[in-house]
Amino acid sequence: MKSVDLDWKPLALVPALALLVLPLIGSPSTWLTLTVAGLAMGMIIFIIASGLTLVFGLMDVLNFGHGVFIALGAFVASSVLGLMGDWTGSGELWRNLLAVFPAMLVAMLVAGAVGLAFERFIVRPVYGQHLKQILITMGGMIIGEELIKVIWGPAQIPLPLPEALRGSILLGDAAIEKYRLLAVVVGLLVFAALAWTLTRTKIGLLIRAGVQDREMVESLGYRIKRLFVGVFVLGSALAGLGGVMWGLYQQNVTPQMGAQVNVLIFIVIIIGGLGSTGGALIGALMVGLMANYTGFLAPKVAMFSNIGLMVAILLWRPQGVYPVANR
Amino acid sequence: MKDELLSLSGVHTHIGAYHILHGVDLVVPRGQLTMLLGRNGAGKTTTLRTIMGLWKASQGQVSFNGRDITALNTPEIAGLNIAYVPENMGIFADLTVQENMLLAARQAKRAGQMDAARLQWIFSLFPAVEKFWNHPAGKLSGGQKQMLAVARAIVEPRELLIVDEPSKGLAPAIINNMIDAFAQLKGSGTTILLVEQNINFAKRLGDQVAVMDNGRVVHAGSMQALAEDEALQQSLLGLAV
Numbered sequence: 001m002k003s004v005d006l007d008w009k010p011l012a013l014v015p016a017l018a019l020l021v022l023p024l025i026g027s028p029s030t031w032l033t034l035t036v037a038g039l040a041m042g043m044i045i046f047i048i049a050s051g052l053t054l055v056f057g058l059m060d061v062l063n064f065g066h067g068v069f070i071a072l073g074a075f076v077a078s079s080v081l082g083l084m085g086d087w088t089g090s091g092e093l094w095r096n097l098l099a100v101f102p103a104m105l106v107a108m109l110v111a112g113a114v115g116l117a118f119e120r121f122i123v124r125p126v127y128g129q130h131l132k133q134i135l136i137t138m139g140g141m142i143i144g145e146e147l148i149k150v151i152w153g154p155a156q157i158p159l160p161l162p163e164a165l166r167g168s169i170l171l172g173d174a175a176i177e178k179y180r181l182l183a184v185v186v187g188l189l190v191f192a193a194l195a196w197t198l199t200r201t202k203i204g205l206l207i208r209a210g211v212q213d214r215e216m217v218e219s220l221g222y223r224i225k226r227l228f229v230g231v232f233v234l235g236s237a238l239a240g241l242g243g244v245m246w247g248l249y250q251q252n253v254t255p256q257m258g259a260q261v262n263v264l265i266f267i268v269i270i271i272g273g274l275g276s277t278g279g280a281l282i283g284a285l286m287v288g289l290m291a292n293y294t295g296f297l298a299p300k301v302a303m304f305s306n307i308g309l310m311v312a313i314l315l316w317r318p319q320g321v322y323p324v325a326n327r
Numbered sequence: 328m329k330d331e332l333l334s335l336s337g338v339h340t341h342i343g344a345y346h347i348l349h350g351v352d353l354v355v356p357r358g359q360l361t362m363l364l365g366r367n368g369a370g371k372t373t374t375l376r377t378i379m380g381l382w383k384a385s386q387g388q389v390s391f392n393g394r395d396i397t398a399l400n401t402p403e404i405a406g407l408n409i410a411y412v413p414e415n416m417g418i419f420a421d422l423t424v425q426e427n428m429l430l431a432a433r434q435a436k437r438a439g440q441m442d443a444a445r446l447q448w449i450f451s452l453f454p455a456v457e458k459f460w461n462h463p464a465g466k467l468s469g470g471q472k473q474m475l476a477v478a479r480a481i482v483e484p485r486e487l488l489i490v491d492e493p494s495k496g497l498a499p500a501i502i503n504n505m506i507d508a509f510a511q512l513k514g515s516g517t518t519i520l521l522v523e524q525n526i527n528f529a530k531r532l533g534d535q536v537a538v539m540d541n542g543r544v545v546h547a548g549s550m551q552a553l554a555e556d557e558a559l560q561q562s563l564l565g566l567a568v
Contacts, residue, residue, distance in 0.1 A: 208421065213417055223402045
């Protein structure tokens, strides 16, 4: 019996892009710094986008309000980390991590709980109605942003990195920021957990099947709406985690940060193929790398370089790098 | 009176603005194979989808084992031990053959928990399922997909098996395999409701027959009686069996 074939071409895109720009950048150390920064940014975007792509794939729901969970996670983390000043101010890495991980956990719990309410009261009444989904979820995000302002105030809040996560590691002449390495590790852990769940568990199998053919999953006796609620909550929690990572990456949080990241997330899930977690990872890494490379090489085109990337990918594969069958 | 497993009484179904079923009356006796015949657009597929709750009956009643299931949703209906193979087969193309089978085995959480003896029996009916066990289902040929769709439906014993046009687009050799498989299933006591366009397929397998036209059942009786009455075939189906 042969094993499942894997389409390697999309996987080659990430190293291909990195190697392609090496001669343009010239300095290998600068290239390494930019590449690690791009991969870190990509991993954070992947954490945020992974839930959204499953929500879209599973129930065909266009959730333009996903950004509110990013901002919520970041603000919750700022409060939790604010209470743990002794731990974040310590120069010991383990004490810093013992502050950051509970902040991530609380942010995920709060974002997941709000996601549960968001699905019930905002998304569920508009199943199957795309235009209404866009309008009402954007409205939900605006309300969410305003509620964040009510709780935390309208101003930008600093979210400094814990002491031991500041600064860089020198690798030859290349400076690799410590926090970016942490972001890559967390992103890989999230991807590994998602990949394991989706391929090794029955619930994951149901999610993958539901993305392809909801009706058939129901005909086999499974309640796909319950599954969708679970995926929506998980996606919201992951967006909350991504918000913590993004806030620490930017070292500040604003109520509008979710809306700012929203565009990138949609580019990522379109590049990846709607409903494809593996595709979202490839898309996120490409977007992260592209943003950093163009920011260095041609800052004026950095703003729309990812749109260009998306167009190029769609010309090659109109349904994204890993299109989901039956959609 | 035969022991009824499934019955439809005066079922009407609307799809959007269209009135498709106009009072369907149908009885599926327990332990028998009932063929649902009719021209294209007669309402056969709509009848099956209405039984499964995929489209809701706007009027009338669907009963299973004496219980009114008209208002139940699809997972609840499937949970009553009813397996359904739709016309498009409903194969999950990105999943392997094994994963497709595991999904239908509601009692199993892992492949190793599927009933090994039953799997061997299924492999004997449909060797392609074993041969391509770890292949993506989307890579199978049309006939192999149809075999997988039926194999998946019977991975656990079901009280009623509903199949929409199992012979559609299949080569004659594969149709013979399919007929053998349904004959064995019928022999095992499974009640089967089949929609078919292939009249020879129907003739070789059917115990009972219902013929639909314009959203109604216009004839119901034994398959043998229909097969022996050429005039009736002409009037109902426009062809000779």
